[in-house]
Amino acid sequence: KAGVTQTPRYLIKTRGQQVTLSCSPISGHRSVSWYQQTPGQGLQFLFEYFSETQRNKGNFPGRFSGRQFSNSRSEMNVSTLELGDSALYLCASSLADTEAFFGQGTRLTVV
Amino acid sequence: AQSVTQLDSQVPVFEEAPVELRCNYSSSVSVYLFWYVQYPNQGLQLLLKYLSGSTLVESINGFEAEFNKSQTSFHLRKPSVHISDTAEYFCAVTTMEGGSEKLVFGKGTKLTVNP
Numbered sequence: 569k570a571g572v573t574q575t576p577r578y579l580i581k582t583r584g585q586q587v588t589l590s591c592s593p594i595s596g597h598r599s600v601s602w603y604q605q606t607p608g609q610g611l612q613f614l615f616e617y618f619s620e621t622q623r624n625k626g627n628f629p630g631r632f633s634g635r636q637f638s639n640s641r642s643e644m645n646v647s648t649l650e651l652g653d654s655a656l657y658l659c660a661s662s663l664a665d666t667e668a669f670f671g672q673g674t675r676l677t678v679v
Numbered sequence: 680a681q682s683v684t685q686l687d688s689q690v691p692v693f694e695e696a697p698v699e700l701r702c703n704y705s706s707s708v709s710v711y712l713f714w715y716v717q718y719p720n721q722g723l724q725l726l727l728k729y730l731s732g733s734t735l736v737e738s739i740n741g742f743e744a745e746f747n748k749s750q751t752s753f754h755l756r757k758p759s760v761h762i763s764d765t766a767e768y769f770c771a772v773t774t775m776e777g778g779s780e781k782l783v784f785g786k787g788t789k790l791t792v793n794p
Contacts, residue, residue, distance in 0.1 A: 572722070574722075601781065601782070603784075610784060610785070610786040610787055611769065611784040611787075613781055613782065613783070616781055624781050658722055658723065660723075660782075667713075667725060667728060668725075668782055669725070670715075670722035670723040670724070671722050672720075672721055672722040673721075673722050675720075
């Protein structure tokens, strides 16, 4: 069974640009969550989607948004990028809300 | 809101020595607790979890953690570490918000095993 797949693995963007990251969950998993990982703040929850609906949201500005498609694949978008958005973005999928399986992450660098 | 405290940001040990990585969480009812491990440039891998039942849980690679409700702790232990255990370890707890569960993570503990 394939794991959680995140694309791209690495990304370099310029301040002010926008970026879209993709996550394909494990087959059959309908819940997808996104996390931002930085050295200073650690792992912070961004949002969670379940059956195409945002079920939970963390404390991030509106520049961070996401969506989920009918096949459970999810995308997150960050608009008007800032230097502080440089981070590892992790996606996790789960089946029963008691165990999350993580992808390898997308390393975003904003210059 | 739930919170998780990992008391040590870095733990250096020698190979074959025992290790304990400490984790405390804020009190709540019906928590689920997890330890994840992250190797360099990788995502998080589940190491072990406590959902219910026996308070002592074990992983396949020799780690164990004990759920202590009275002390709100879930410390991770291994009696003899290997070089390959060098990684960052994250303790996490689920919290019910908005009708669904989300994971709240500690800041992580970097375990470095030296020869």
